[in-house]
Amino acid sequence: MDQLVSFEALLFPSDGRNPHMVALMSSPMSVPDPHAPYSTLPARMPHPKVYMDYIAEGLGPRAWHYHLIEALNCMNKKFANPYVIFYPTVSHDRMPFPINKCIREIQGRSFREATAWHRNIIITKYQESPFSSMINGSIADFPILRNYFMTHNAPQIPIRRCFCDTNNPFRENPM
Numbered sequence: 085m086d087q088l089v090s091f092e093a094l095l096f097p098s099d100g101r102n103p104h105m106v107a108l109m110s111s112p113m114s115v116p117d118p119h120a121p122y123s124t125l126p127a128r129m130p131h132p133k134v135y136m137d138y139i140a141e142g143l144g145p146r147a148w149h150y151h152l153i154e155a156l157n158c159m160n161k162k163f164a165n166p167y168v169i170f171y172p173t174v175s176h177d178r179m180p181f182p183i184n185k186c187i188r189e190i191q192g193r194s195f196r197e198a199t200a201w202h203r204n205i206i207i208t209k210y211q212e213s214p215f216s217s218m219i220n221g222s223i224a225d226f227p228i229l230r231n232y233f234m235t236h237n238a239p240q241i242p243i244r245r246c247f248c249d250t251n252n253p254f255r256e257n258p259m
Contacts, residue, residue, distance in 0.1 A: 094225060
């Protein structure tokens with residue numbers, strides 16, 4: 085069996101607890117990393133769903149998305165070790181996720197409910213490509229990430245149709 089490798093990642097819990105470090109597990113992938121077409125390093129599939137409550141079961145990585153932070157506003161250069169944010173997109177009951185209270189508190193008066201971050205958010209670092217060269221983060225990354233969350237809302241993702249409606253000819257096939 086292939087080796088599971090863990091990386092230190094920062095978890096922003098949705099229940100209002102303070103951010104803390106967790107071990108983000110990853111396993112080897114058989115497909116190449118889409119962000120590094122000429123990389124010789126094997127791609128690794130992270131498993132952030134372990135820390136995401138109420139996430140849909142059986143969808144694997146389709147139940148969550150990722151967003152890259154390569155620089156903050158007004159930076160002239162990109163980070164030497166950028167960040168990747170993992171966030172849930174499909175709940176197990178297809179209801180909206182609760183708003184992340186920790187990030188809501190960070191955003192203060194600039195918080196907007198329509199573009200809020202939801203549920204637990206997991207953030208790790210990488211060197212060259214997010215899926216072939218993840219590295220350990222630390223709690224020292226918190227001020228940079230806090231700055232990012234103060235000025236950025238959650239990425240807008242397309243709403244997925246429910247495949248429960250069999251009368252809808254445009255429904256998505258769950259397979």
